[in-house]
Amino acid sequence: MNTSSILLECSALACERDGRILFEKLDLSVSAGDIVQIEGPNGCGKTTFLRALTTLLPDYEGEIYWGGDCIRRVRRDYLSNLLFIGHLPGVKNTLTPRENLAFLSRLHRHTSLADIDTALAKVGLYGYEDMPGHQLSAGQLRRIALARLHLSHARVWVLDEPYTAIDKEGVANLEASFIEHANRGGCVIMTSHQAPSIKQLKTVSIQEYAPTRTYEAKQGVADESL
Amino acid sequence: MKAFDPDAGVKFNEQDYSEQNSGDEVSHTQGFSAVLKRDLVTAFRQRGDMINPVVFFLMVVTMMPLGISPESKALAFLAPGLLWVIALLATLLSLDSLFRSDYDDGSLEQLILSPQSLYFMAIGKVLSHWLTTGLPLTFVAPLLGVLLALPAEGYLPLLMSLFLGTITLSFVGAIGAALTVSLRKGGLLISLIIMPLYVPVLIFGASCVRLAVEGFAIGGPLAILGAFCAAALVLAPLAIAGALRMSVEA
Numbered sequence: 359m360n361t362s363s364i365l366l367e368c369s370a371l372a373c374e375r376d377g378r379i380l381f382e383k384l385d386l387s388v389s390a391g392d393i394v395q396i397e398g399p400n401g402c403g404k405t406t407f408l409r410a411l412t413t414l415l416p417d418y419e420g421e422i423y424w425g426g427d428c429i430r431r432v433r434r435d436y437l438s439n440l441l442f443i444g445h446l447p448g449v450k451n452t453l454t455p456r457e458n459l460a461f462l463s464r465l466h467r468h469t470s471l472a473d474i475d476t477a478l479a480k481v482g483l484y485g486y487e488d489m490p491g492h493q494l495s496a497g498q499l500r501r502i503a504l505a506r507l508h509l510s511h512a513r514v515w516v517l518d519e520p521y522t523a524i525d526k527e528g529v530a531n532l533e534a535s536f537i538e539h540a541n542r543g544g545c546v547i548m549t550s551h552q553a554p555s556i557k558q559l560k561t562v563s564i565q566e567y568a569p570t571r572t573y574e575a576k577q578g579v580a581d582e583s584l
Numbered sequence: 585m586k587a588f589d590p591d592a593g594v595k596f597n598e599q600d601y602s603e604q605n606s607g608d609e610v611s612h613t614q615g616f617s618a619v620l621k622r623d624l625v626t627a628f629r630q631r632g633d634m635i636n637p638v639v640f641f642l643m644v645v646t647m648m649p650l651g652i653s654p655e656s657k658a659l660a661f662l663a664p665g666l667l668w669v670i671a672l673l674a675t676l677l678s679l680d681s682l683f684r685s686d687y688d689d690g691s692l693e694q695l696i697l698s699p700q701s702l703y704f705m706a707i708g709k710v711l712s713h714w715l716t717t718g719l720p721l722t723f724v725a726p727l728l729g730v731l732l733a734l735p736a737e738g739y740l741p742l743l744m745s746l747f748l749g750t751i752t753l754s755f756v757g758a759i760g761a762a763l764t765v766s767l768r769k770g771g772l773l774i775s776l777i778i779m780p781l782y783v784p785v786l787i788f789g790a791s792c793v794r795l796a797v798e799g800f801a802i803g804g805p806l807a808i809l810g811a812f813c814a815a816a817l818v819l820a821p822l823a824i825a826g827a828l829r830m831s832v833e834a
Binding site: 412413414415416417434437438440442444445446447448449450451452453457460461462464465466468490 | 614615618621622625626629630685688689690691693694695696697698699700832833
């Protein structure tokens, strides 16, 4: 395994939201084999950071590099190596798990039905392949999205709260697939409020990069805006 | 094992990844057909929503003789314009939901993050919208022409003009839907954005039918409708793709 290769690199990244700087001067490099957990209290900018990483939020300062190139320039290549699962799983409850997964994975590459069924079985949805989504539980709907992890050939996994609505056994399976992905030379970047039991886990606290804000400073800003 | 070389892009040194791929293959048709198929299946499962515009069309047209006059002469005079106005409003009503559910369940993000071309995926989405609203409206319209005592010469032009016109309405309307999808109450805003763009289609569509009823050639307005349709088909997806990207940022 070549752990020295840097896949993703952020330099002096800064994001603001509604006129408030969430974080600034954020430097982070993610190598092949890394599993990175982004930490921080609610509203500190974890999701914003992930959205900047996925190019969904192009409104940031600083640069993000994919294999040495700015992601704005190699967007297509970067996207084909990126798997993002956000708060919203992108699963329709009018479709069956099989149809949902087929659609989501065919947005990236052609996938055979046999592979789709195998992936669904791996996340514990064996026997539910043809059940309409509105008859499934919230956790099962999320599992459909998580089944994409088993089909994807992307090297960079960006996951926003992957453990939401997932039971203990499911969490253990997820962690196993993170480790397997890392060992194959991929990387995982995720946010979570749970502490994953992964040995090689790196944690980054977004709050450390938040600009120091005191009550007086805030007052000053408020006065200016008036 | 080779060292990582930033100048040559990302190299996949690890055996697993080098065997599998270096990214996903990109084809224009794959994203298009995946979106089209999924949307048609979804629309078919929610048939109630699908027939809404047609039911609206039907209801308004059946009220017209009651509200105006049951006299066939008066109705026949109004029929071309009425049918076109009501078909246009029925399309407008259905627009708000075009990207709404994709935005709410997060699949819009996934569309945008797909390496496939968003341009073709947008065409797929709008095409399925047209197949489930514009096309049924087109085929119901001649039937409703009978209710409004539309003269016999008007039926074929009505069918042809609505066929071309509803494609244009769907594509142009989708721009408004894409722009307003991130707003809670975008319904009124869509109408304000889209109405001015619908006016030329309405003018040429309705005049096409009226000219036919009055016994004139309809080649001119029909050709202009065809030109609108071609332009919308090619240019609107650019605007839709841009608007969707912008909506997801918010």
